[in-house]
Amino acid sequence: MDDLMMKLVSAALTGGLVALVGYAGAARRRRRATRAEAVLTATEDPTQALLRHAEEADRNRDELVAQGRLSEALDHARDAVDHWTALTQTRVGRFQGERQSALRRFEELRSRTGSA
Secondary structure, three states, X not given: OHHHHHHHXXXXXXXXXXXXXXXXXXXXXXXXXXXXXXXXXXXXXHHHHHXXXXXXXXXXXXXXXXXXXXXXXXXXXXXXXXXXXXXXXXOOOOOHHHHHHHHHHHHHHHHHHOOO
């Protein structure tokens, strides 16, 4: 009976150590990712931030349209137009096609939702 009890205690301790090491590794990865994101945003060119936000708004719009959530998609479409417009003003001569596409998608959504 003592041998069985020792095996159970040993297994429990081993399992606990494995879980602790796994948790510590995950926490370390989260901290590293948070630091990397903080460094990225601190040194990031404002144009890159605008571009990232514009692309994210486009993705969110498309995902919401695919889910049939058109009124929410309309908000993201409006954000996308705003971001692409800001980019065309920041980088004159660039992002015109993306802005036109965002405007076209926004108008399509407005007509589909009856907001036109």
